[in-house]
Amino acid sequence: MSAPAVVLIGPPGAGKTTVGRIVAERLGVDYRDTDSDIERAAGKPIPEIFIDEGEPHFRALEREAVRTALAEHTGVLSLGGGAIMDEGTRAALAGAPVVFLEVALADAVKRVGLDAPRPLLIGNPRARWRELMDQRRPLYTEAARATVPTDGRTPEEVADAVLEALQLRQA
Incomplete structure (x- = not known):
């Protein structure tokens, strides 16, 4: 069975897509994002x-997309911010080269803007983001x-830190 070279997890605004593309390029492998897989399969955007x-329907699609990607993809894989909430997904990640891209609220706001169409941040986006992180941080860490902090770093610096953390050589 194949497995991804790197799996990136973290909240919205952590830089999973941007950093993932850079890491994939440096390793000479393909990049894949399970959120894109879900949107392609459903024929519509996640919101x-x-x-x-x-x-619940979205989470079922996400669970299947993650399982498929973990089984098929050998490059760099980014998971949606909430994928980690699923116990089966966490079990499937056991032993995989998973890196948690950690980001502070202030940096996340700058990167994605909390007015972006993110269903779980409706209402008071800052408060909801903090609540989500309180729930998810222990699961990301587990x-x-x-764990690679992204605050105050360029995407290239974060990519360097990911490669270093996993002791991977660039292509």
């Missing part, structure tokens, strides 16, 4: 899935082989 079918 619309939440609105039309609800969060699933990760390494």
